[in-house]
Amino acid sequence: MLLMKSCTKATTAWLNTEEYKELNFAREKLVINPAKACQPLGALLCALGVEGCLPFTHGSQGCTAYFRSTLSRHFREPVASVSDSMTEDSAVFGGQTNLIEGLKNAHALYKPKVIAVYTSCMAEVIGDDIKAYLGNAKQADAIPQEFPVALANTPSFKGSHITGYDTMLKGLIECLATPRQADKINDRLYVVPGFDTYTANLREYKRILKLMKAPFTLLPDNSDVFDAPNLGTYQLYPGGTPLTEMNDALNAAQYLFLQTFSSPTTSKYLASLDVPVETISMPMGIAGMDKFVESVAKFTGEGVPEEITFERGLAIDAMTDSHQYIHGKKFALFGDPDLLIGLVTFLLEMGGLPVHIVCTNSTPTFKKAMESLLASSPYGQEATLYAGKDLWHLRSLLVTEPVDMLLGDSHGKWAARDANIPLVRIGFPITDRVNIHRSPIIGYSGVINLITMIVNTFLDEVDRNSTEAHFEMMR
Structure with a gap:
């Protein structure tokens, strides 16, 4: 037992070295804890934003359970979605029978106004033609001829949740919108x-x-x-x-x-x-x-309007009152491209120093935009964008090149603990804290909310680590 503990301690110490970081960043094929989800999850989120729309996974029941549970844990709300439950026989013979029967049952049982069909890995690997299958379903009277069904090919093995969101949005517009006149x-x-x-x-x-x-x-x-409000009945x-x-x-x-x-x-x-x-x-x-x-x-x-100008003034005042707590602090960030652009914009305005920026689902266009943003400010000069890297890469960065705070979703809590720095939870999914999605991070009110979260977390750390002589009322 003592030998095992000694070996574990030595291994942990080695994981925190520059030597291990070089080996970690040299890996090419293995991905460890990527900061992204798969395409169908994004398609499901998009579909739920349309009136009377029922999301429909053409794939296994387990895939749908993952999408629903991930969203439910973040929002703490039930998530409506169905699946045509493809299994091993579907992988051999194709999923047409599953899709036709699934559409028939979903239409009859849940009475949606529109169904949004998106695919999972299995359906994409075997090459199911969901457009042809939908035509056959209508010919077989599984659903009415005029009933709208939006389609999206969303293979999980490429792209990410934002790709699936985009593909489903286009599919919904194609399905529901009349031609432009x-x-x-x-x-x-x-x-x-x-x-x-x-x-x-x-x-x-x-x-x-x-x-x-x-x-x-x-x-x-x-x-x-x-x-949704809890009024005693489920919609x-x-x-x-x-x-x-x-x-x-x-x-x-x-x-x-x-x-x-x-x-x-x-x-x-x-x-x-x-x-x-x-x-x-x-x-x-x-x-x-x-x-x-x-x-x-x-x-x-x-x-x-004057109300907007007033709200902007409130945000500027909040920045003035608290910039000293963020100015010069070093930050690591991870998340989706658009969120990272927004967060870095905010930090640069506050004089914060983004140092490590990890974006698993980066693109060349995003890389160019982020590097341009960083170059535009003196506070962005220490930053490095790690495009396509994962959270195990991020851990190596945090323990070898320390920063003051990590910004990202709940998946970052292990790396933050190993590096002994606070994590401010921003992004998706946030599963170990409540109600964060109920406060905006966009807009002038979002500026105030971001300041409040970040600065108060820093002040909590000051209090937690203060000696008795420096445990002050004023911070």
């Missing part, structure tokens, strides 16, 4: 939040858009799905983007995409149909939110 262009701004697991963010967008008197549609909108399909507005989606006056990297396919599809499209970064930090307000004001042709 010059004489039927509506006056609405269609706002696409991107893969966003903060229900408070979505509600904040809607609040600001209403304040600015913009006729808008949030597409998709799952805020009521994942943050299978609460909220979502109305189907009437989905039908008119291609006649939009303009689209405004609020994430650059989570919806490029949908954005290009709309542009190809001559739908006006603008894409901005996730509106985090003062500069990010300013850009959002400017874009909406340009669309409406109206000035910025």
Whole structure:
């Protein structure tokens, strides 16, 4: 037993060395704890943001259980989704029988207004043609001919959850929207939040858009799905983007995409149909939110309401009151591309020093954008973006090149503990804390919330580590 403990201690010490970090970063084939999920999970999240939509996994029941449990643990809400339960025989003979029977049962039992079908690994590996299968299902009267079924090919073995979100969004628009007609262009701004697991963010967008008197549609909108009030009865399909507005989606006056990297396919599809499209970064930090307000004001042709100016002033005041707690502090971050751009923008505004930035689902476009952002500020000069790296790479960085704080989701807690630094939970999934998704991190109110989370965590650490002589009332 003593020998085992000695060996374990020696191994742990070696894992914290520069020698091990070099070996860790030299690996090419093995991935350890990537900071991303698979495509179908993103497709499911997207589908739940449309009125009366039932997400449908063409794949195994276990895959659907994983997607549902992951989302349920983050939101602490039930997640409606079905599967056609493909098994070993489907891998040999194909999944057409499963899909046809599954669509028939789902339509009869759950009475959705639309079904969103997306694929898992098994269906993609064997090459199932879900478009042909859907046609056969309608010919067999499994579902009515006119019943809308959106389709998305979402192989789990490439891309990530944001890829699946994008593919499903395009599939829903293709399925539900009528063709664009010059004489039927509506006056609405269609706002696409991107893969966003903060229900408070979505509600904040809607609040600001209403304040600015913009006729808008949030597409998709799952805020009521994942943050429904407990009124004593369960609703299978609460909220979502109305189907009437989905039908008119291609006649939009303009689209405004609020994430650059989570919806490029949908954005290009709309542009190809001559739908006006603008894409901005996730509106985090003062500069990010300013850009959002400017874009909406340009669309409406109206000035910025006093309420918005007042809220901006509150955020600036909060930054002034607390910048000394963040200025010069070193941070490590991990997460999705759009979230990282937003967080780094905020940190640079506060004088924080992003040092290690890990993005498993990075792209060349994101890499260029992040490096440009870092180069624009004196506080970004120490930063390195680790594109395509995972959380085991991040651990090596934290124990060999220490920072003051880690920003990321709950998966970062082990690396943070090994490095003896605090973790502020931002992103998805957050499964070991409650209600974080109910406070916005976008907008001017989001600036205040980020400051509050980060600074108070630092102050908690100061109190926790203070000697008796320095355990002060004022910080």
